[in-house]
Amino acid sequence: MKILIARLNHETNTFSPVPTRLEDFGLNGPDYDADAYAANKGARTAMGAYIDLAEAFGAQIVTPLSATANPSGPVDGDAYRIMTHHIVDAAAGCDAVMLDLHGAMVAESTDDGEGDLLERLRMVCPDAPVAVALDLHGNVTQKMIDNADVIAGFKTYPHVDMYEAGHLAGSVLITKLKGEASPALAWRQLPLMTHTLMSATQSPAMHAAVEKARALEQRGEILAGTVMAGFALADIPAPCLSVIIVGKDKASAQAHADALADDIWAQREGYVYHSPPLSESIARARHAHDVPGLAHPDCGAANGPVLLLDHSDNCMSGGTCDTMDVLQEALAQGLSNIAVGPVCDPETVAALFEAGEGARVTVDLGNKRPLESLGIVKAPLRVEGTVRRLGSGEYVISGPTYTGMKCGMGRTALFEFDGVQVVVTEKTQEPWDLGVFTCVGVDPSTKDYLLLKSRMYCRPVFFPIAKGYVECDSAGVTSSNYDLFPFRKIRRPVYPLDEVSR
Structure with missing residues (x-):
């Protein structure tokens, strides 16, 4: 048996510049063929799980592509064509397909990147069952449902x-290939645009919904159940929450999907x-710092720094990583001993490298990318300071997300001014690890405040x-304030933009 296994991941923020x-x-761009296999064999990715399952099944494996990019603006049309063609061209003659996708890809040529790919694959190999693993923030479409057999x-x-989702999707597909099950796919989409901060699986509503899906699986009532929170920062018809059920028959699968969606x-x-004003958030941070010996229940160091999470400029949702609003408000309210990182500003990095370590320079920091989709243009922050350290910006993630993965921020400089140390980089970067600071000699635990361009992934490492x-919440392209975004394609009414009665 010949199984095609491929990975293509991108979460598209259509408002991102x-x-x-x-x-x-x-x-260095996508991995193809043997390199795609090597990049995922033994990795904790959905594609890694597919490889393990297919090899245990004794199948011949075809791995045409492994490609993943940080969230950003719409995928270049030629890039989308090249990558999807490489997958589709390898599909002829395959007996099954296992795909590691995101679910919220928008390209310059299509609003439904995954649905179009699945439709083309179905045309090439109409009898081959297809399993798909998706990110929790996927925007599911009818075309995706119509052209897949299993989605988890x-x-x-x-x-x-990620590995577990791929293992679940692939395992159900293999039961179908063995003739041991006939999985039926059902879904229900709600007119509900979730806020990403509330899709965290420790958030009460999301936690309850996910646990109900888990319970259905554990009781054997369904083969797989997923609550897809959706990704609302995409101007497409329905960037909304969905429930996907893989059941034992169509009727019961749909009944379970409908019941969970109603809940x-x-x-x-x-x-x-609901975002408080930025000035209020900074005032709360100062109060938290000034209360001696008391740690937040989610945090672990009574004398550690207070984290300023700039979720409106989070690169893992398409942020530019260069807005200065939070830092400016912190300085205006007298906060000091602050470490900031990373700020993506290649122009400033070039100036700091040219000046050299120890140099005293004046730079225009951040706010370089105009947020034209929001009608916002910000002026850079002009500051005079000292170049403290220059480096390659490389570090290795200690975990728990992407443990052992080598990261590179491009050339990286540590710039210090007015009680602030800023890690300035050539590339956008989620603060996955303390390494974003330690790679330029900063011990983040010694700071009073850490300003992180992050919404969620910093938490397992920085909270302790x-x-x-x-x-x-500042005015950036990953803001939780939907009033900033000029949605034009979305089907209305949709909650919370509108009052919706059902």
Whole structure:
């Protein structure tokens, strides 16, 4: 038996000015064929799980592509064509297909990147069953449902179960190949645009929904169940929450999908995040710092820093990683002993490298990418300071997400001014690890405040060294304030943009 296994991941923020080119899919572009296999064999990815399952099944494996890029703007049309053609061209003659996708890919040529790919694969090999693993933030479409046999998604956010989602989807497909089951796919989409902060699986509403899906699986009532929170920062018809059930027959699968969706709808307010004004958030951070010896219940160090989580400029949702709003407000309110990182500003990096370590320079920091889709243009922050350290910006993630993965921020400089140390980089980067600071000689645990361009993935690593955290919503392309976004394609009414009665 011949099984095609491929990975193509991108979460598209259609409002982001950050380009998504072919070379952005990996450290040096996509991995093809044997390199795609090597990149995932033994890895904790859905594609890694597929490889393990297919090899245990004794199948011949075809691995045409492994490509993943950080969230950013719509995928370049040629890049999308090249990558999807490489998958489709390898499909002829395959007996089954296992795909590691995201579910929220928008390209310049299509609003439904995954649905179009699946439709083309179905045309090439109409009799080959297809299994798909999706990110929890996928925007599911009818075309995706119509052209897949099995779909299973992540059940954690922050995501730590990529391998498990692939293993579940692939295992159900193999039962079909063996003739041991006839899985039936059902889904229900709600007119509900969730806020990403409320899709965390420790958030009460999302936690309850995911646990109901787990319970259905554990009781054997279904083969797989997924709550897809969706990714709302995409101007497409339905960037909304979905429930996907893989059942033993169509009728029962749909009944379970409808029942779980109805439960979610009854708790819809639990998926909405209400942002306080930025000035209020910074004031709360200062208060948290000033209370001696008291740590937030989620944090682990009574004398550690307070985290300022700038979730409006989070590169893992398409942020530019260069907005200065939170830092400016912190300085205005007198906060000091702050470490910031990373700020993506290649122009400033070039100036700091040219000046050299120890040099005293004046730079225009951040706010370089105009947020044209939001009608916002910000002026850089002009500051005078000292170049403290220059480096390669490389570090290795200690875990728990992507443990052992080598990361590179491009050339990286540590710039210090007015009680602030800023890690300035050539590339956008999620603060996956303390390494974003330690690679340039900063011990983040010694700071009073850490300003992180992050929404969620920093938490497993930074919360243990912090005494508290505050979520900061500034005017960026990953803001939780949907009023900033000029949605044009979305089907209305949709909650919470509109009042919706059902």
